[in-house]
Amino acid sequence: MPYDPEQEPYVALRTKALESLLIEKGLLSAEAVDERISEYERDIGPLKGARVVARAWVEPDFKARLLQHGAAIAELGLTGGDNLVVVENTPDEHHLVVCTLCSCYPWMVLGLPPTWYKSFAYRSRAVIEPRAVLHEFGLDLDEGVAVHVHDSSAEVRYMVLPERPPGTEELTEVELAALVTRDAMIGVAKVAGPVHQGVAPV
Amino acid sequence: MPYDPEQEPYVALRTKALESLLIEKGLLSAEAVDERISEYERDIGPLKGARVVARAWVEPDFKARLLQHGAAIAELGLTGGDNLVVVENTPDEHHLVVCTLCSCYPWMVLGLPPTWYKSFAYRSRAVIEPRAVLHEFGLDLDEGVAVHVHDSSAEVRYMVLPERPPGTEELTEVELAALVTRDAMIGVAKVAGPVHQGVAPV
Amino acid sequence: MNGVHDMGGMHGFGPIVREVNEPLFHADWEARLWAIDRIVLQQGYFTIDAHRYGIERMEPAHYLRASYYERWLASFEYNLIHEGILTDDELRARIEFLRRHPDSATRQDAIPAPPAPREHPQSPPPAPRFAVGDSVVARNIHPVGHTRLPRYARGKHGTIHRLHGSHIFPDTNAHGLGENPQPLYIVRFEARELWGDSAGPREAVYLDLWDSYLEPARS
Amino acid sequence: MNGVHDMGGMHGFGPIVREVNEPLFHADWEARLWAIDRIVLQQGYFTIDAHRYGIERMEPAHYLRASYYERWLASFEYNLIHEGILTDDELRARIEFLRRHPDSATRQDAIPAPPAPREHPQSPPPAPRFAVGDSVVARNIHPVGHTRLPRYARGKHGTIHRLHGSHIFPDTNAHGLGENPQPLYIVRFEARELWGDSAGPREAVYLDLWDSYLEPARS
Numbered sequence: 001m002p003y004d005p006e007q008e009p010y011v012a013l014r015t016k017a018l019e020s021l022l023i024e025k026g027l028l029s030a031e032a033v034d035e036r037i038s039e040y041e042r043d044i045g046p047l048k049g050a051r052v053v054a055r056a057w058v059e060p061d062f063k064a065r066l067l068q069h070g071a072a073i074a075e076l077g078l079t080g081g082d083n084l085v086v087v088e089n090t091p092d093e094h095h096l097v098v099c100t101l102c103s104c105y106p107w108m109v110l111g112l113p114p115t116w117y118k119s120f121a122y123r124s125r126a127v128i129e130p131r132a133v134l135h136e137f138g139l140d141l142d143e144g145v146a147v148h149v150h151d152s153s154a155e156v157r158y159m160v161l162p163e164r165p166p167g168t169e170e171l172t173e174v175e176l177a178a179l180v181t182r183d184a185m186i187g188v189a190k191v192a193g194p195v196h197q198g199v200a201p202v
Numbered sequence: 203m204p205y206d207p208e209q210e211p212y213v214a215l216r217t218k219a220l221e222s223l224l225i226e227k228g229l230l231s232a233e234a235v236d237e238r239i240s241e242y243e244r245d246i247g248p249l250k251g252a253r254v255v256a257r258a259w260v261e262p263d264f265k266a267r268l269l270q271h272g273a274a275i276a277e278l279g280l281t282g283g284d285n286l287v288v289v290e291n292t293p294d295e296h297h298l299v300v301c302t303l304c305s306c307y308p309w310m311v312l313g314l315p316p317t318w319y320k321s322f323a324y325r326s327r328a329v330i331e332p333r334a335v336l337h338e339f340g341l342d343l344d345e346g347v348a349v350h351v352h353d354s355s356a357e358v359r360y361m362v363l364p365e366r367p368p369g370t371e372e373l374t375e376v377e378l379a380a381l382v383t384r385d386a387m388i389g390v391a392k393v394a395g396p397v398h399q400g401v402a403p404v
Numbered sequence: 405m406n407g408v409h410d411m412g413g414m415h416g417f418g419p420i421v422r423e424v425n426e427p428l429f430h431a432d433w434e435a436r437l438w439a440i441d442r443i444v445l446q447q448g449y450f451t452i453d454a455h456r457y458g459i460e461r462m463e464p465a466h467y468l469r470a471s472y473y474e475r476w477l478a479s480f481e482y483n484l485i486h487e488g489i490l491t492d493d494e495l496r497a498r499i500e501f502l503r504r505h506p507d508s509a510t511r512q513d514a515i516p517a518p519p520a521p522r523e524h525p526q527s528p529p530p531a532p533r534f535a536v537g538d539s540v541v542a543r544n545i546h547p548v549g550h551t552r553l554p555r556y557a558r559g560k561h562g563t564i565h566r567l568h569g570s571h572i573f574p575d576t577n578a579h580g581l582g583e584n585p586q587p588l589y590i591v592r593f594e595a596r597e598l599w600g601d602s603a604g605p606r607e608a609v610y611l612d613l614w615d616s617y618l619e620p621a622r623s
Numbered sequence: 624m625n626g627v628h629d630m631g632g633m634h635g636f637g638p639i640v641r642e643v644n645e646p647l648f649h650a651d652w653e654a655r656l657w658a659i660d661r662i663v664l665q666q667g668y669f670t671i672d673a674h675r676y677g678i679e680r681m682e683p684a685h686y687l688r689a690s691y692y693e694r695w696l697a698s699f700e701y702n703l704i705h706e707g708i709l710t711d712d713e714l715r716a717r718i719e720f721l722r723r724h725p726d727s728a729t730r731q732d733a734i735p736a737p738p739a740p741r742e743h744p745q746s747p748p749p750a751p752r753f754a755v756g757d758s759v760v761a762r763n764i765h766p767v768g769h770t771r772l773p774r775y776a777r778g779k780h781g782t783i784h785r786l787h788g789s790h791i792f793p794d795t796n797a798h799g800l801g802e803n804p805q806p807l808y809i810v811r812f813e814a815r816e817l818w819g820d821s822a823g824p825r826e827a828v829y830l831d832l833w834d835s836y837l838e839p840a841r842s
Contacts, residue, residue, distance in 0.1 A: 011693055012652035017717040018699065019659055021709055028662045036658035041647055085787075085809070100631030100773055102675055103691070112657075116641045118691050120464070124633035127775065127828050128406075128546065128818055136639050146825040149814075151631060153771045154807055154831035156787055213474055214433035219498040220480065221440055223490055230443045238439035243428055287568075287590070302412030302554055304456055305472070314438075318422045320472050322683070326414035329556065329609050330599055330625075330765065338420055348606040351595075353412060355552045356588055356612035357452075358568055405634040408627065408683075415624040415767055416683050464627075464635050468684035544819040548634055559778055600763040 040111065048078055049109035049159055050180035052086075053191075054173045057164045063088075067161070073109065080108030087150065088161045089187065094141055095148045096134070096187035097158040098126035104152035106159045110182055117186065127151055137188040160185050165193035242313065250280055251311035251361055252382035254288075255393075256375045259366045265290075269363070275311065282310030289352065290363045291389065296343055297350045298336070298389035299360040300328035306354035308361045312384055319388065329353055339390040362387050367395035405548055406555060408464040413556045413599065434473040441480050450483045453578035457550035458482040529570035532587035532615065538564045539621035540591060542613060550578035553617045557609075560597050561621055565610060566590040573614055586615040624767055625774060627683040632775040632818065653692040660699050669702045672797035676769040677701040748789035751806035751834065757783045758840035759810060761832065769797035772836045776828075779816050780840055784829060785809040792833055805834040 022028050052073050056063035065072040070084025084106060087095040099105065100123050105113040116122055125133050130147045134140070141147065150158040162184040168176060171194065183189035224230050254275050258265035267274040272286025286308060289297040301307065302325050307315040318324055327335050332349045336342070343349065352360040364386040370378060373396065385391035411417075429435040445452060458479025459467070467475065484490045502508065534540060544559040545551070552574050566589065573584040595607035630636075648654040664671060677698025678686070686694065703709045721727065753759055763778040764770070771793050785808065792803040814826035 009652075011696055012650065013718055013721055014696060014700070014714075015652040015656045015659070017714060017721055018703070018709075019655055020721065021713060021717050022659060022663065022703075025708065027666065027668065027708070028659060032662055033655055033658045036661060037654045045647075083787075085785075100775075101628060101771060102678065112647060114642070114645050115691065116639050119639060120630055120633075120636040120687070121639045124630040124636045125639070128632040128822070130826060131823065133639065143823075144825070146827070147814075147823070149826070149828045151773070151828055151830050153773065154787075154790055154793075154833070156807070156809065156831045211433075213477055214431065215499055215502055216477060216481070216495075217433040217437045217440070219495060219502055220484070220490075221436055222502065223494060223498050224440060224444065224484075227489065229447065229449065229489070230440060234443055235436055235439045238442060239435045247428075285568075287566075302556075303409060303552060304459065314428060316423070316426050317472065318420050321420060322411055322414075322417040322468070323420045326411040326417045327420070330413040330603070332607060333604065335420065345604075346606070348608070349595075349604065351607070351609045353554070353609055353611050355554065356568075356571055356574075356614070358588070358590065358612045406632055407635045408633075408687075413625055413765060414627075414683075415765075416626045416680065418682070461635065463637070464633075465684065465687035468627075468687055544817075546632060546634075546818050546821060555774075598763075599765050602765060 045111035046109075046180075046182035046185060047177075048073075048076075048111075049106070049182070049185045050177040051076055052078070052109055052159070053161055053180045053185065054177035056086075056161055057168075057176055058173050063161070070157075070159070078108065083155050084108060084157050084159060085150075086159050086161050087148065089163050089190075091163070092144070093146050093148065094134075094187065095150060095158075095160045096126060096130055097150045097152065097160060098123060099152040100124070100127055101151075101153060104155075104157065106157035108157065109159050110185055114182070134188060137183065139189060160187040162187075162189075162191045165191050167193040247313035248311075248382075248384035248387060249379075250275075250278075250313075251308070251384070251387045252379040253278055254280070254311055254361070255363055255382045255387065256379035258288075258363055259370075259378055260375050265363070272359075272361070280310065285357050286310060286359050286361060287352075288361050288363050289350065291365050291392075293365070294346070295348050295350065296336075296389065297352060297360075297362045298328060298332055299352045299354065299362060300325060301354040302326070302329055303353075303355060306357075306359065308359035308387075310359065311361050312387055316384070336390060339385065341391055362389040364389075364391075364393045367393050369395040405460055405550065406546055407460045408467050409460045410555050412554045429473075437473055437477055437480065441476060444480075444484075449489060450487050451572075451577050453550055453572070453574040454483050454486075454580070455479055456574070457578040458486075460550065529585040529587065530615065532567055532589070534564045534587075534589060534615075534618065534620070536564050536566065540564060540589075540618040541621050542591070542611075543617055543619055545617075547575060549575065551575050553613060554611070556598055557593060557611055557613075560593055562591040562593040562597070562611075564589050565592040568612065571614065573616070575614075589613055589615070589618070591618070624679055624769065625765055626679045627686050628679045629774050631773045648692075656692055656696055656699065660695060663699075663703075668708060669706050670791075670796050672769060672791070672793040673702050673705075673799075674698055675793070676797040677705075679769065746803075748804040748806065749834065751786055751808070753783045753806075753808060753834075753837065753839070755783050755785065759783060759808075759837040760840050761810070761830075762836055762838055764836070766794060768794065770794050772832060773830070775817055776812060776830055776832075779812055781810040781812040781816070781830075783808050784811040787831065790833065792835070794833075808832055808834070808837070810837070 023030060055076060056066050062072065062075065066086050067088055070086050071081040073081040073084065089095055103113060103118040105117060127149050130149050131141060152158055179191055179194065181189060181191065184191045225232060257278060258268050264274065264277060268288050269290055272288050273283040275283040275286065291297055305315060305320040307319060329351050332351050333343060354360060381393050381396065383391060383393065386393045445455060459475045462475065462478050485492055539561060541561050542553060542557045568588045568590060570585040571588040573586050576582050576584045591611050591613045593609050595603035595609060598609060664674060678694045681694065681697050704711055758780060760780050761772060761776045787807045787809060789804040790807040792805050795801050795803050810830050810832045812828050814822035814828060817828060
């Protein structure tokens, strides 16, 4: 956003005042702040999770280790898996992740959450009417499919391992990773196959 | 408040628009609205409840009938007692009235509720920490006193019959009624005797 | 509905602020709104339950920042429009007109008789299932519509303290689904049952609950 | 605390609104606040639990109308002042100064080493009281301070689904009362246990709950 001090909202001014005071007091440097931001802009995001998913799809042993303990993401050079729990969606079992109390989210694999994940609507509704929520996301599950909602109330973080879509047998791990969406790893969507010509993945 | 159309807030304008439309549509007349307001300004208020309390203090038979069924207020020419339940405060039992869901209040004896009764603070706290609430009202009950909180969730309305203060044996029924405060009939205060020189009754 | 209006037991609303020598109303519009609402309600255009539901369905942030009579206003407008007595366009146009012509007198048409009260096909209320002293559990229900069973009591054990006749059932009446009167009970809940060990041993909360909100306690 | 932040199962918040091509941050100040907060947190000036409590203690109407990062800002200011790192006066003065001198560069002092991490006297975490498959009840507690046991699960029966090591206890840690690590469990609750018969039969909610939130179910 273009910087216009005349238009600077009060929240921006308060943040600037805090940064300025904390720099003076030696708690941080402007460079450290810049660096932290660009680190997330650069390489966190849902790409890491997509790599994990693709690996689990092509390597059954890795998938077993991953479902056993999220720390297996270290095999892909990813850190922070000690508190990660990966849950697997199947044709009969559907998992969905929420944080009703605040906004807990698996940053280590998915980066920062989208605003809807932090919205009051999602936080309030996912635990009491998960099928209605999934319907709003365009996902209508069969009545027979069990729905498991994970409310992240501690430092455990949940990532959904979505179902591998049909028609992807020939794809490479890198090509598979490109199919995996953030929403599928939260559990509000399925992964569409490469022939799918619907809505662009979010 | 002096009428200044330039300063009229939006809520006042909306109300005026509603009144104007409903008059046109034949649902009401401006006179009926005026009359309804002055009726409440004139003779509802906590004075009715105070008369009921004073009568109960001086007439044990009336008190028995009143506690049995609030309809006994008809003996004082008061209407609306069919859904009134009167609860008696004693040295060992303290009653307190609230409406956590909205603002139910015994209009037929106490008139319209004060703003604090309708406040989020009172509505939220009275049922979970009644002693702390009473403390804020300056009433510290002995640990041994049982506290009964009445949450008015239906059309039943509650009025507290407060304890008759000591030193009032010589007073007439009319003099007694003058001592009775609204807060005592909600249950957040006791009635002070005539020698009491503390805070003016609210 | 599980709304912000269901405040019993909530924390964070601060101390109770009292106003010395509080007037009956704080502004003329509050008094007029109050009276208009009462008159329309008594004529049977909508019910007290619909009035309450109209407040509860306010957007939660709006509910919390609005004043008491602003909440009434929101509900009154909603119900008048919902019942087809006014349209939203009509209301907006009149507001705009009055903004431009603040001193215009309202045209006083001859007042027709109020509409006949709505007839609800009605079966006699069922007999009470419970007697004074019975142990009951408030059902764990989470209706999306209006209800008068507060969240804090759901699933909790209590005792029938008093019977109080039959009363219109708000959960249906608020939505125009009939009065369906039911036996009403005053139910006593020990504070420790509701709030756990931090509550005092000599504290109880009484709620007025309809028959269908309750189940017999399993002994 | 029983606050508006405890939203699981609430009605009235409307549909879930999604933003197409949402940016990582919606304004520069959000990005800077996020980074500053993380850096200060990681240095141990206050805890993630205090960060969360700082949001929960916001005035409820403010919580609901504030944006996500406005809530962070409120908590960050509260915690910095609460910990004595800043004073309210200092902050107000700096805001005023920056308002008048928007282009002033911040004086970059030499950065001292961060303070030594706080030492909390710590006993070893207790052994888990429950094993996978055990039936448990979430306690009916209503603490006025921070807790991670949502209201919707209190008093409800569940099953130990998984053990997840020992974790710092937020109810004390948020208030500077020690880390007091406890065994943490993933507990499965059937949706019908939580929400009654209107919930689907094949739905379950899993919560991560600390040992002291739980009691053995009476069989």
